[in-house]
Structure formats: structure tokens, C-alpha cells
Amino acid sequence: MGAAYLKLTGLVKSYDGRTNAVDGIDLDVARGEFVTLLGPSGSGKTTTLMMIAGFEEPTRGSIELDGEDLGRRKPYERNIGVVFQSYALFPHMTVAKNVAFPLRMRRFPAARQASRVREILDLVELGSFADKYPRELSGGQQQRVALARGLVFNPDVLLLDEPLGALDKSLREQMQVELKRIHREVGVTMLYVTHDQTEAMTMSDRIAVFNGGALEQVAPPLEVYHRPRTRFVGEFIGDSNFFSGRRDGERPGLVLLDGIGAHRVARAAWDEIAGSTVDVLIRPERIQLAGEGDEARLPNRVSMKVGVIVNYGDSVLVIGETDGHPLRMRIAGAQPDAIREGATVTVGWGPADAHLIRRD
Amino acid sequence: MLVVVVALVVALFLVAPILIVVPMSFSTAISFQFPPPGYWLGYYVRYFTGTEWLEPTLNSVVIALGATGLTMALVVPASFGYVRFRFRGKSFVNLLIMAPLVVPHVVSALAYYGFLARLRLNGTHLGVIVAHGVLAVPLAFLVITATLKGFDRNLERAAMSSGAGPLATFFHVTLPVLRPGMLVGALFAFLSSFNEAVVALFIAGRGAATLPKKMYESIRLESDPVIAVVSTLLVTTVAIGVLVSVLARGRESGAA
Ligand SMILES: Nc1ncnc2c1ncn2[C@@H]1O[C@H](COP(=O)(O)OP(=O)(O)O)[C@@H](O)[C@H]1O
């Protein structure tokens, strides 16, 4: 990551003076980066965006853009674009007028307004809708107009607050691809709020995971997925099996899992965990059916009582338990014969399949 | 089924007076008579050619316009304050604003009579404007706060992030989006003044006699069939007003 372009330092927001909606956030965003703010509803994502845009005043902390403190600037002096989930298009203006609005406010000459509006409408593939009113467009088209309006004045940063939240699933996926393309073509720094982890995984350069107003982890998607820094992150993103346990100080590479017993993990990971209590994450797709002769490959094995089987066609999710501890296993491809509801099967995983999180 | 029958009966009761009054306005009878013995336009001619009826009509229009202006000047800022800010005693303020709705008009009329007498405003246009303007506050307040509550404030945020300052945001976005609701509020205020009879009877005197006051006096003294003409014209005006506002709303807020 390069030098910070947008820099949030110790950002705090309290609406009522008692509880903090945003509770001390530090975040550096590089120029041109696509960073997703991901977290459950009420975790402070929107509040963070509103402070960056200038609609809410931070209780404490600072927001810097390209080395300059934004604190004293009004929203209309900030050059930051915003796209809302509700689109927020001006209902009494045509598509072209909506998109031209930021240029009009900046007193661009009419001819340049017109050519820039055409250019940006082509970018969002709405060239032929210039004279329509927002109410004549579908949800997806309206959101493209909002996107065009947010981009037309070449903002320093584009903020998007759950922009696809109101669209249905297939349209959402299509718009995700579109947004990525637009980000690539325009190269603008984007801060994207969502509570949809798939969206965050597929679109972001980095994901900032929010929980209760604070950041749990800021990292590239695959790192967040494979190496979550906290149990919350591991559970919020992707499907997960979590066990609590203790590091066995006598025997390097061994962790004692509650209800399962000795469990072999990668030596490097074991060395990293200094404390004694750990949370162990094993992703369901890392668990496999274990047979005779593969003890070396899958030294960790348990017997799993199969409860529910969810067959997705391209994969099978097996939900069951081992010694009263819930266990989820995902098998790629077709459903194996051994997997039947009520059956008991031996499943296992390798030392490298476990991710250890130190517990405080 | 029962609902439909009840609805039809209610509609009939509402429409029946119109069905009687409109034919009577074209009647040749010298007093009220139904069905009319014959038809002519004589009473329309009488209405339009003398000051006897045109003057109260003009008074009514002037007073209703003035009252509408006063009502809007009070209600628009009050609605913004009420909807957008939290403050102590908010529900009390709401109660206060709604009070003219629950106080019987006779009581208000008496109070205004006493109050305006001190200011020497009885029998003047201004006096009636003040009274009617205040009486219409609850109606307009209901309409305009409802419009404001439905207003998506992200529209203003979108405008500001587009570079529009507070004034530009208000005039380019807030006002145009709220305009249909404001127009309906103003129309209600206008009609409420235009139709008001009780307070006008008490305070309008000779100088500012409104149409409803004149009609009341005319029916008591002479049973002049011109009243049927006035009623017909009133119904037509109100119907056109409502129709225009409905159409305007439909056009501005769209078919969505
Ligand atoms: N305008 C506001 N006034 C008071 N509390 C608010 C306001 N906006 C948000 N909150 C509170 O702040 C917390 C964070 O909200 P928000 O930033 O909207 O979360 P998110 O966008 O992650 O769902 C929530 O508890 C919410 O109730």
C-alpha cells in the first residue's frame, strides 16, 4: 500500500453523548484504492461515511485528504461524491439534469457540461436515457444515474452506502461487475459500505471489518478470509467452524481442543500463538472425508454424525456434530455415497487447515 | 357488498344537495322551488351585473388570498422546525398548533370579535384575514408536516455533496420537491377561508362582508334564488381547484 491518501485518525462519533456509534477508527486508504467497509447493521459504517462526506461532525479525531485536514470544510466544499442506497435522485430533473447538477453548481460552461454529461452517461451505459425522468427508470438504472452524478465532477473520493442493497440478487451481481469495471476505468478512490460479505469479497482491494463502531481488521479479502484476526471476523465472513482450546506448551505443534482433544497444527502457527488460550478456525471446505491410509495427510480426525445435507449441485454442505460440537463440512462436486442423513462418518483435516486466533 | 351500499348511500347524501341546487340556479321561479317551473339565465345575469353580489365575492377572494399567505408564512417555517428538530415541549407545541381545529368556531368567533375590537380591526379585510389565516393553520400544518416527513433528506445530502450550498440546495432541490405538498396545503388554507361563515358573520361587518356571510343574510331576509347561482359557482370553483391540485400532484410525483 502506498502513502495514505484518505486518512482517518482516532475517529469517534457519539450522537447522544453516552454511547459511541463510531468508536475510535484509524484507517488509511491509498489513492485509487477500492476499500469496503463491511459489518453488521448498526456497526457504524454509515456514520463513518457521513463524517467523511461532512454531513456529521466527528466528536473526536480527524479526517485528512491528501494531507489536508477536512475538518473545517463544509460538505459542498469537499469534492467528495456520495451514492446512497435510496438513489436520492432529484425527482423533478431529467437524467441529464441530475447528472449535470454538480457541474452546474461548479459553474461549468454549458457546452462543457453537455459533453461531460454525455461522456459519463456513456460510461454507465445510459446514453439513451438522458431525457427520461428518474421515475421512468428501473432500480438498477436509477442507481447508475446516481453513480454518474457522483462521478461526473471527478471527485477525490467516491463514497457508496450500500448502493446495491435495494436491488434483487441477479441485478446486484451484474452491478458488482459494472462497478468494478467503472472503478478500473475511472481509477477514483472508492469507499464502499455493505453488510454483504460476498460483495465485499468479490469487489474490494481491501476490506475493513466493522464491529460495534470499531475496526476488527483491515486487510485484502483473501487474508480476511483465511487469516481473520478475531473470531468475530472469522464468523462474519464465510462459513466457519470454531473451536476453543489451549496451546499444549509441552508438545510443540499441538493444541488441545475442548471436546476434541489433541489437535495438530502447523508449527509456525503454533509458535506465533504465545498465549495459552486460542480460538481455532477450520473452514468447512477444508474438512474432508477421511479413510484408511491418509493419517499422515489428515492427522486430525473426528467422527461426525450427519444431520442436515444441503446439496447445491456444485457442492454439498454437510451439517452435523461431533461430540455435541456443531460441525460443518463442504464437499466440492457430487454428494458421496457415505454421506447420508443420520450416518456417522470419519472426517479429518490437515495441520495447515487450522487458523489459530489468540484469545485475550 | 354492504360496504358498497353504504358508500353509495353516503355519496348520494353528499351529492344530492348539488343535484337540487344546480337546476334551481337556472330556475325561473321568483323564490326557491323544486323542481323548477322553467329555465333561464336571469339569476346569473343578476349575479354578474350588480355590485350586490360581486363585491362580497371580491372580498372573499382577497381575504382568502391574504389568509392563505398568512397561513403559509406561519406554517412553512413551523413545519420545518417541527419535523427537523428535536426540542423540549414538542408535543405541547403540536397541541397548540392544532387547537383551532378543536375549538368550536362560535367560540373562536366571539374571541376574535373581542380581540379585533381592541385593535379596531372589526369590519376590515385585515381583521378577517388574521382570523381566517390562523384558523387554517392546523389543516395546512397537517398537510405540510406530512409532506416534510416523507421527504428523503439524502436528496439534500446529494445536492450538498454535488457542491450546492444551503441556499442552492433549498431552491434547487428542497423547494421543488416539496412544492406539490405546499400547493395542497395552500389550497386547503384558501378553501377553508373561502368557505368560512361563522367567524365572518361576527367580524366581517359591512366593509368586509364575505360571500358566505352575504348568502346567509340574503337567505334570512329575502330567499333570493341568486344564492343557488352562487352555490353552483362555488361548487364548480372548488371542484376545479381540487381537480387541478390532483392533476398537478399526479404530474409532479409521477406514476411510480
Ligand atoms: N442520526 C442519528 N441519530 C442518532 N443515532 C444514530 C443516527 N444515525 C445512526 N445512529 C446510531 O448509530 C449507530 C451506528 O449506525 P450506522 O452508522 O447507521 O450503522 P451501519 O451503517 O453500520 O448500519 C446505530 O446504533 C444507530 O442507531
Ligand SMILES: [Mg+2]
Ligand atoms: Mg448503514
